Amino acid sequence: MTADEKSADARRWLPDSVNAFGRTVGARTAAAVLGVTLLSLSLRFFALGSRVFHWDEGRVGYWILRYAENGIWEYHAVIHGPFLYHVNKYLFQLFGASDFVARVPVAVVSGLLPLTAWLFRERLRRVEMVAVGLFLAANPIVLYYSRFMRNDVLLAAFMVYALAFYTRLFDTRKPRYLYIGTLMLALAFTTKENVLVYVVTWVGAAVLLFDHRLQLADGSRTAYLRGRIREMVDSPRAIRWVLHLVLALVFFFAVVIFFYAPRAGPTSDPGLWKAFSNPGTFPAVVEEATVGSWESFVDKWGGGNESSYISTFKSLGAVLWEGAAVLLALSVVGFVADRYVGDRPRDVVSFASYWGFVSVLGYPVIVENAFPWEVVHAVVPLAIPAGVGLAIIVRWGSEAVADGDAVSATFAALLVLLLAGQVGATAVDSTYLHPADHYVDDAEQDENLLVQYGQPAAGIRPTLERVRYAAAHNDGTDVLYYGSDFYVANESENDRWAAGGGWYDRLPLPWYTEMHGAAVNSTVDLGVVGSNPPPVVVARAGDRSQVAERLDGYRAFEEELTLWGSETVFFVDEDYLPTASGGGNATDA
Numbered sequence: 278m279t280a281d282e283k284s285a286d287a288r289r290w291l292p293d294s295v296n297a298f299g300r301t302v303g304a305r306t307a308a309a310v311l312g313v314t315l316l317s318l319s320l321r322f323f324a325l326g327s328r329v330f331h332w333d334e335g336r337v338g339y340w341i342l343r344y345a346e347n348g349i350w351e352y353h354a355v356i357h358g359p360f361l362y363h364v365n366k367y368l369f370q371l372f373g374a375s376d377f378v379a380r381v382p383v384a385v386v387s388g389l390l391p392l393t394a395w396l397f398r399e400r401l402r403r404v405e406m407v408a409v410g411l412f413l414a415a416n417p418i419v420l421y422y423s424r425f426m427r428n429d430v431l432l433a434a435f436m437v438y439a440l441a442f443y444t445r446l447f448d449t450r451k452p453r454y455l456y457i458g459t460l461m462l463a464l465a466f467t468t469k470e471n472v473l474v475y476v477v478t479w480v481g482a483a484v485l486l487f488d489h490r491l492q493l494a495d496g497s498r499t500a501y502l503r504g505r506i507r508e509m510v511d512s513p514r515a516i517r518w519v520l521h522l523v524l525a526l527v528f529f530f531a532v533v534i535f536f537y538a539p540r541a542g543p544t545s546d547p548g549l550w551k552a553f554s555n556p557g558t559f560p561a562v563v564e565e566a567t568v569g570s571w572e573s574f575v576d577k578w579g580g581g582n583e584s585s586y587i588s589t590f591k592s593l594g595a596v597l598w599e600g601a602a603v604l605l606a607l608s609v610v611g612f613v614a615d616r617y618v619g620d621r622p623r624d625v626v627s628f629a630s631y632w633g634f635v636s637v638l639g640y641p642v643i644v645e646n647a648f649p650w651e652v653v654h655a656v657v658p659l660a661i662p663a664g665v666g667l668a669i670i671v672r673w674g675s676e677a678v679a680d681g682d683a684v685s686a687t688f689a690a691l692l693v694l695l696l697a698g699q700v701g702a703t704a705v706d707s708t709y710l711h712p713a714d715h716y717v718d719d720a721e722q723d724e725n726l727l728v729q730y731g732q733p734a735a736g737i738r739p740t741l742e743r744v745r746y747a748a749a750h751n752d753g754t755d756v757l758y759y760g761s762d763f764y765v766a767n768e769s770e771n772d773r774w775a776a777g778g779g780w781y782d783r784l785p786l787p788w789y790t791e792m793h794g795a796a797v798n799s800t801v802d803l804g805v806v807g808s809n810p811p812p813v814v815v816a817r818a819g820d821r822s823q824v825a826e827r828l829d830g831y832r833a834f835e836e837e838l839t840l841w842g843s844e845t846v847f848f849v850d851e852d853y854l855p856t857a858s859g860g861g862n863a864t865d866a
Contacts, residue, residue, distance in 0.1 A: 306403045310395045310410050317414030318388035320704075321423050325384060326377030328712040329738055332731030332839065334426040335785025336776075338379055341365050342791045343772055348542030351565075353774055354573040357428050359536045360467040365426075374792045379426045387423035387430045390414070390657075394664070396441035399448040400625040401664070404671050409664030413437075417704040418600035418649075418656050421727045424708065428469040429650045433657035435465035436475050444625055452521045459525040463532035470574050471654065474636075474643060482631035486624055530567070537566035584647065592647035593640060599726045600703060601656045603696050604663045608633065611665030626662050633659035649727050667696070711735075715840045733785060734837035740847050741789050743834065747812040747853035748795035756790055758783060758799035759806050759816040759824055765799050784838070786815070803827060812853035818844035 330338060337356060344350045345366045352359060364382050372378050391410030398406060413419065422430045442458030445451075465472050539562065541548025547558040547565075597605060612630040616622045636655035644651050674689030707727045711717045713735040717725045748755040758764065763779045770777030771787065779799070780787065790797050795813075800806065806814060807827030816824045818835060824846070825833065831848040838845050 303398075306398075306406060307395060309407045310391060313394075313407060313410035313414050314389060314391040317391050317410070318384070320414065320420055320708075321384035321388045324709070325380050325424055326375055328376070328424070329733045329741065330376055330379075330785040330788050331425065331729065331733075332784045334379070335788040336781070337361060338365075338374075338426065338785075338788040339771075339791050340774055341369065341379075342374060342788070344540070345369050347772065348540055349544060349773060350540040351774075352537055352539070352570050352573060354470055354576065356774065357470065358466070358468045360431060360464065361426065361428065363536060380424055383423055383426060383430055386434045387419065388414075390419075390434050390437060393437055393441040396445045397625055397661075400444065400623055401661075402668060404668040405664050407664075408667040408671070409661055412604055412660035412663050412667075413657070415700060415704055416601055416604055416656060416660065417700065417707050418596070418652055418727065419660075420704050421600070421708045421712070422650050422653055424712075425650070427650060429653045430657075432465055432468040432472055432475070433653050435461050435468065436472075437657060439465060440625075440628070455521055455525050456528060459529050460532060463529045466533055467536040471643070473574060474639070474654070475632075478632050478635050478639070481635060482628045485631055486628055489622060489624075489627065533570075534563055534566040537570045538562050539565055586641050589641035589644065589647045593644075593649075593652050596649040596652050596726045597637070597655070600707065601652070601659075603700050604656060604659055605637075607666030607696075608659040608661075608663040609666070610669060611662035611667075614669055615662070615665055626665055629658045629661035633657075633662070648729055650729070667693075728840065730840050731784075732840055734840055737836045737838075740834045740836050740849075741786075743849050743854060744786075744789065744795065744813050744847065745793045746855045747849060748790070748793050750853055751812050753796065754798050754811040755795040756797045756813045756815060757806065757811050758797070759801070759803070759814060760820050761801055762817055763799055763815065764801050768797060768799065782838075782843075783815075786838070810848075810850075812850040814848040816846055816848070818846055821846045824848065 340356070341362055344362055350359070350362055361382060365379055368378050368381060390413040393413075394401065394406040394409040397409075401409065419430065439458045439461035442454045442461060446454035446458060465475070535549070538549035538552075539546065541551055547561045549562055552559045552562045608630065611626065612634075615626040633655050636658070640651050640654060641647070670689055670693055674686050674693070677683075677685035677689060706717045707725050711725050711728075713728060713732050714725055715721075715728060715734070717723050744756065758779075761779065762782045765771060765776070765778040765780050767777065771780050776787075787797075789795075798811075803823060806824055810828055810831075814824060814828060814831070821833065821835075825831075825848070828848050830851050832851055832854065834847045834849065836845055836847065837843050
């Protein structure tokens, strides 16, 4: 073989080897991202149904059960979007209602979030993709509310999915990513009204990215703009893309209309399914699903926050510090390094950083209440620059190992372990060991700030099981509420939103009594309590003695329906108690 032939073989071999190496590295990275995703799903599904429903979970869960029973649903902004209603209705019909099943949609949607890192593979390095996936999988705030039947994590997740698929669209120019991204965006609109805030932050972030382009443009900025516009207009595919954009817009509204269209059930009101047999009602259904929903959307987020900015910022900031201190610090490192150290900032890192940082500063202005789940909307996008920041430390350690710098390598390894340990310890404490506890220590000094006031205190589950057992073995009224706090003049008022009287003070009990088919009534008359009491009587602790005087053969179990200040007594007929039923809070009535 001549020298020229050997050289030609070498030139052919080199690109083949490089491509093979790239495929191997890509496969390993994909496998790592997939492994992180499996970890993410496992963390969410482990003991998913163990925590008793929060107040908010209870009210939404109850109305989903009623919707599944009577087929009637209409949008009310105060109880947020229709996604969970429609999805869980079918899940309940297929698998039965339970705390576990109710939380499955949020667990799945959020659990798959680490996969989005792979869609950014043209924009992020290998270690960065894995690091982003780890933050999305294990951040304590995201993890805690991923095991919660609320819309906040759903909204944040769907918007990250939309960003990932739209980014992939720009990288590949394949129309399918336009439609998948649009589906994700439409689903985000079906979750919660502050999707409008996301739209505003996205527009702002896009403007800043456009400013990046102008700053980096060679020559006249006006000439740059004209050139880009001419490039788009003169493209032979311009008409094709206009058609795709129109179809994507139609697709977006089709998804929104499907979710927001009212369901009328047996009533005479217009509803989605009725419109197929009576097409003349379609305009009214579409109008309610679009114009009516939009008006409710705007009304919900038009009032702003009545508390001071500083007090709200401090409340939300305390939650961020407890559950996302590592993520926040590394997101700043990642953003600054990407913005100023490299040749040019990367769009996806800058975009996610602007989105997240503006959310940190902006949500104290717009939220009605400083509830801890609000910080989810800042934490999820900041996982991207945080992943970049973590990857910097990992690369520093790798380079130190390659250079034989044992001190730097050891320091980098210890730093990564320290950060991972802090995140892991916080996640285990708040999510698994103390998911319903006000404090995470016996001295009651260290608050679990992720647990909101409406969460029933730990230990109520056995009493709920006693109520379920009693209802299953009784005919007639199973549960009687006593007292003005719980009283509803007509229990049928609770069948459709909004419920009547003291129903809201019962939460989350209505979810459990409805799920177990318990017949419920209420009274403010002690004579009714004593005349023919059902197997379970529920009253406030302040009424305990006078209720107990009218009940013979009952055991009393005192519980908190919220973290504190809602002491409630469950009087259960001993004949309806499960075998060997007891408990530290049980006393004879």
